[in-house]
């Protein structure tokens with residue numbers, strides 16, 4: 001009998017005793033191979049002064065190794081049926097705070113206590129697959145103060161986070177990840193390490209926050225509005241994406257002129273552009289927008 005089998009039987013017994021039923025709608029696939037939570041915590045680089053936010057602790061499989069290594073763990077779980085299970089599994093650890101909430105509905109600004117200055121602020125999670133991208137976008141764009149994010153995601157999502165321009169996986173998530181962080185793929189996990197097993201392979205990835213973004217823009221929101229508008233309708237040209245997706249008061253001809261003035265084809269698509277090129281276009285659009293629709297000059301900030 002291997003350790004994953006023994007752990008799975010133990011988990012089944014605990015969940016059964018609590019009358020717990022897995023809820024598909026919450027993306028509940030729990031890790032049963034005890035080596036994997038340890039490896040994730042190791043990859044996250046959690047140290048004894050660190051405070052960790054864990055999203056979706058489930059029945060605490062990863063919370064235990066986190067609590068053993070970190071100063072404090074804040075574990076946010078949406079499913080109220082798991083709270084008594086978590087309390088039982090974690091009763092030996094007095095450095096864990098369990099919060100029953102939906103991470104998407106929480107303000108993340110003050111989630112890390114003020115006395116965390118000494119250690120790093122890390123986010124570690126085996127993310128529910130149904131909501132991975134919205135959670136990642138929220139973490140990245142929240143402006144919250146954190147050092148790194150280590151998450152287990154579907155392998156395809158990890159590929160999107162690290163994709164190159166012009167590839168199928170490249171998109172708004174890739175650009176948000178590289179604007180805010182430096183991504184590193186840690187390792188891949190097969191479905192039989194989970195209970196119940198998901199239909200996909202999973203990848204652990206660590207995103208280390210940049211001290212300063214690699215490109216400078218005056219208006220970060222406009223940059224991300226531009227990126228979203230470009231990828232909302234992937235097959236459209238960038239001119240059409242901007243014209244339909246952003247409310248800048250520019251005609252298609254004017255948008256086209258701005259793109260051509262920056263050396264792009266008038267039929268360029270967003271999927272071909274790097275973060276630096278998006279930033280350059282955003283700067284030009286921001287400068288135009290500031291001056292108002294009557295002063296159109298595509299070379300305005302040259």
Ligand code: SAM
Nearest residue numbers: 026029030031056057058077078102103126128
């Ligand atoms: N961390 C556990 C593990 O590795 O075994 C469980 C991971 S399971 C893939 C995802 C967990 O996230 C589940 O416990 C689920 O109930 C929880 N969850 C789903 N949506 C959530 C949300 N919006 N906010 C907080 N937790 C959520």
